[in-house]
Amino acid sequence: MNTMNRRVFLKTVGVAGAMALNSGAARGETESGNDPLAVLVDTTRCAGCRNCELVCAESNGLPEPDVMDESVFDEERKPSETQWSIVNRYETDVGEFFVKKQCMHCVQPACTAACLTKAMFKTSEGPVIWRESKCMGCRFCMISCPFDVPKFEYNSPVPKIQKCQLCWERLQEGERPACVENCPADALTFGKRSELIAEGRRRIYADPGDYVDHIYGEHEVGGTGWLYLAAVPFEQLGFRADLGNVAYPRLTEDFLYGVPIVLTLWPAFLLALARATKQEPHIPNVEA
């Protein structure tokens, strides 16, 4: 009994200690919202009806696209300053697939770290929103986003940043995002990120022949809120495979962590140096 208790005790302490260290408290971080709201996109189910584009525009006061016009599929589109979400068509060896693209609502977003006025804001529930009252229009978020998501209204004297807000206002009222609510093919699933990853894994294991064994967004850039399943390698569906698994804010971490150190060391060193080089006025010796 004694050995069992001792082992349990050590294990508990060890796990607790490891958790404390891993929690990033030592690095001056704080966590909020461990399990953000997210969306799982199953590209094997998407039929390219573009209903999501339509309801997104309706819901957010944007110009409604002509979803009957199939010629848009001839080119690979990106979201624009008038369209937060678009669907692209990709021809692959296995067949043609439709992929919905929009803001990825990263777990640790580059845009939020980049924004110096906190206009780009990661809510504790998960969605990354843009707050008009704070934005100065510096466009640093656009430089930093690995997916080139934020779009800027260059032709307006009062320009806004345009990107998917994960229907933040609808979420406040307990509703689901408009695109998820209105997808007839059940390609979009909304829920907590951990549950969606579990669901994604379940689908892959259940039908391994239908899916590539990878959930895009599970680890890319430290994890994103929009997760994708596909039947073909993701590069063939217009996804960048070279982004790495490091959350983008970590790329400026070393520099920013060094700033207080420089602010401390430099003045002390310079002051000491100025004192050390101080010279007294010199009067030449005069021979009598």
Place this chain on the structure above:
Amino acid sequence: MEASGYVDIFATKGIEYLLVIGFLLALVLFWRLLTRSTPRARGVGATAGPAPWFSLASDRFYHQGHTWAVPEGRDVVRVGMDDFAQKLLGQPRSVNLPRVGEIVEQGEKALGVEIGTKSVGLLSPVGGRVLDVNEEILRTPRLINEDPYGKGWLFKVSVPRMAPTLKNLLSGKLAWTWMENTVVSLRGRMAGELGPVIQDGGLPVSGFAKELSPEQWDEIAREFLLTE
């Protein structure tokens, strides 16, 4: 899709350390290339020349107008022009010294030399009453060129306040640096051409102001002697 597997993130570290060692060695060599070797004790001049261009007497106090002062006794100062000035001007036809009893001011024009048809002034390094002038150079002006720090002295001044007067002058290391800077300015005007000004023996031509500008040598001289 990232390939998972071992990535040696320190793969280039070994070469980097070698590069750093190489850099440190190269830095020492480059440093020596950039900083000129210190000139010998008596003179200042070209980096690669065998002999120094202009000599400085080590016990003197120099005015930026290229005149020197040396105390003799409690309140007497002997004054002359330095090696740079005499080489700049060449052999004077005649020298106009201040009269005994005249008051001279530190930094004001006190004497003149005539060379050819033009005349150029020089500044007095000290202020006070002129006690004595060197009669020898009135008869033999070339003494200035032959021995600017000895027999070519110009006049003596009674200086009431020695210490503050000397405090304003350059001596020792400062004089050294100032002469180096003068050489830099001179070389700046030579536009990279050493030939006309420096003889084969590696020493400046006497009266090299004329080599820099035959027509306007006196203006150049005044620029260096600060009597514009």
Place this chain on the structure above:
Amino acid sequence: MSDPRFVPATMAREARSFLRFLLGELKPKGKLLTPFNVISLPVILLGAALLVVRFARGLGSITNLSQDYPWGLWIGFDVITGVAFAGGAYCITFMVYILRMEKYHSIVRVTVLNGLLAYIFYAGALLLDLGRPWNVINPVIGNSFGVSSVLFLVAWHFLLYMIAEFIEFSPAVAEWLGWKRIRRILGALTLGAVIFGITLSTLHQSGLGALYMMAKGKVHPLWYSEFIPILFFVSSIFAGLSMVIFEGTISHRVFRSQLGPAQRLSHDSIVLGLARICAGTMFVYLFLHALVFLHGRRWEFLDTSLGAWYLLEMIGFVLLPLLLFTRAVRTVSLPLVRVAAVITLVGIIMNRLNVSVIAFKWYEAVRYVPSWMEIVVTLAVVFAEIWAFRWIVNRMPVLRPSPAWAEEPRLAETAHLKLVKEA
């Protein structure tokens, strides 16, 4: 001794004469129809007109910025390159006030003035680029401090640095206005402002590089590395000093009448000294680049057109001016120093534009090219800064000596500088 009954009268009289003095100073000095004025004034006016359009109709109306290229000439050149060129101020103040290299004392004021104006105009050009500039006070007044952002740091440092530079320069203003007591107080603040300025400069020179850390994958691997901040900082040293050489050559010609003969002569050895420092710094910079080259396995990218462009920048515009500076120092050739300085400046422009524009999203089919209107506005900003510089130098003791009452306590090294009576 003023009779207390007449104090209001004397104060009023002083205020009136002061006002007369100020109005007198506003009048133009010197000729109006110089070639520079004839070229720069229309450009400034056209730039102002274009800016009206820009604010009325949005950034897209006069720029070629796009969703793929959110930052263009104004950020890449005016802000990022302009700030690198202003690096002379923190270097020269470090050399003179911390290391006590008195040889360079005579150029401190003009360099600090140039630094101050550079930040006001070029970092100020940042305001022209903002889409919603009325919100620029947000990160300043504490409404929302985005402390995770490198740009937050850069913006704050610009602001604080301008204040530090102004404090460093303010003794000249006090001397111009004849405010003796204030002049003494300001003189005492100099060392603190200098230390503050050097610390801030270190951080924001490197910070401008750190802005691109999150643009991994967008900046070509030949220019992207985790070391961009350090490389930007080191290159700002020789960029700033080369600009001091370049601008000093021009100022000493334009404002020749303000300089005494001793000052004119000593400038040559100042320029030579700066050339030596540039050479040493560029030597170190090249080796840092060699380290980064190895670390990032950059040899894999050399046989592309951008690879050739990279080699051109490093060899033609860093290595070459390094060799020229070295040769110029050894043969005491001032014209060669000036040539090397100009090549260095071009190299810095290349480097900064490469990181921010040319090698940024090099894979896009349609690349960013600045519109002629962006170029005009950039030139207008540069000319306006030169106008401000000229106005100040013509009135305040920047190149000409300070008034006698403002003498600083003399060390032996500087005593003789006052010796020759200026005309």
